[in-house]
Amino acid sequence: MSLRLRLLAIIGVSLTALWSLVAVWMFLDVRHELRTALDDRLAASARMVAGLMSQLPPTGATASEDAASPMDVIARDGLACEVSLLRGEVMTRALARTTGSPGLRAAEAGYGTHVLGGKVWRTYVLEQGGIRIATADRIDVREALLRDIALTAGVPFVVALSGSLMLLWFGIGRGLLPLERVRAALARRAPDDAMPLPATDVPPELRPLVATIHHLLERVQGTLARERRFTDDAAHELRTPLTAIKTHLQVARLAAAKPETAEVMTQALGSADQGVLRLQNTLDQLLLLARLDGRVEQDRPECTQALRVARRAIEDAKAPGDGPGRVRLEAGDSLLELRMPEALAVSALRNLIDNALRYSPSTSRVTLSVEWRDEKWVCFTVLDEGPGLTEAECAQALERFWRRGSGVQGSGLGLSIAGAIALRYGGRLQLQPRGQGGLKAELCLPGASLGHPAAFSA
DSSP states (O other), X not given: OOHHXXXXXXXXXXXXXXXXXXXXXXXXXXHHHHHHHHHHHHHHHXXXXXXXXXXXXXXXXXXXXXXXXXXXXXXXXXXXXXXXXXXXXXXXXXXXXXXXXOOOTTXXXXXXXXXXXXXXXXXXXXXXXXXXXXXXEEHHHHHHHHHHHHHHHHXXXXXXXXXXXXXXXXXXXXXXXXXXXXXXXXXXXXXXXXSOOOOOOOOGGGHHHHHHHHHHHHHHHHHHHHHHHHHHHHHHHHHHHHHHHHHHHHHHHHHHTXXXXXXXXXXXXXXXXXXXXXXHHHHHHHHHHHHHXXXXXXXXXOOEEHHHHHHHHHHHHOOTTOOTTSEEEEESOTTEEESSOHHHHHHHHHHHHHHHHHHSOTTSOEEEEXXXXXXXXXXXXXXXXXXXXXXXXXXXXXXXXXXXSTTOOSOSOHHHHHHHHHHHTTOEEEEEEOTTSSEEEEEEEEEEETTOGGGGGO
């Protein structure tokens, strides 16, 4: 059901129900007033006849008593009146009556309802000065009059209600024109159009909807821009290892044709294998970054031990040629917990350790410390003894695919992924140059310490 038809149905049914109740109320009130008025008319007619009879001379009454039959009076159909003489409480005979009177001798004094001559009559009997006056009208005539009144009032009511619904239909359509203009603007909009919606004159009730659409379009454009940038950077980054693998495979193919170049072929295949590993690592990093960018809903709350995350990250970051104890772990509180999935925490910390090992001399040490800070953060600090970065380079290092120098190995995604994971859970990643050389990377993630009760309410 369209919004226009739905509004018409709601308003139309409400109006119809309301006015129908009013009409029923008015009909019942009119029926009561009509019956009261007709009853008053019967009583007034009886009193008027009584007044006239009181003015007649007694001789007239006596003469009437000697008459053989009562005097017939022509009256309207549905009305009846009888005038009779009383002797004490006994009615002797009728003096006058209307033509076609059903006989009102059985009617009691005052108001009453009787079935006379196969018809239902409303009667009124007045006994005054030895004269009994009975007036009556038929109920079916009353009901016919009431139906005529209801029909006279009901037809205009139905016509007015139908006209109101028609005007309401056009009025709702007119009121929905701003919404239709917004819909038309969205329908004409190209998928890659970065311009905002054209200004439209909308009522206050629709302004929040239009504002929400504006914000949604801005977010969609931002998402598309990130996807384009991600696709361009990924294509550029993957082109280098693919080209290298292709070149090494061509060299190996040429060397295979000559027996004396077996060493060259072995070296070319080893280089191609390294290129495949680099390509695989780059693809893994890209997929993780894409999942972080596309994630909308919050992950299910999980808790994991910070020391377990640190040990797994150190184990995953070790290269085959690294000596034992190259990464030193310092942790004062063994009860620290992280409030995030363990796999993502390990991935973020592993990238920091891997970055420190890659840029540090092979004889140097990398220090990883874990501490509880500000009653709500678990901070991992990675210290290396490499060439370090300047303040400006520390800011650039968090950008995707940034590397210091063109000859440096790596995809340039490790620090970006660590920062994205931290930002995802409300944490932060900060890089700072060390005064004595090297780089300090500080990763703070939400956590709790079982030894600090305040941490659970933070």
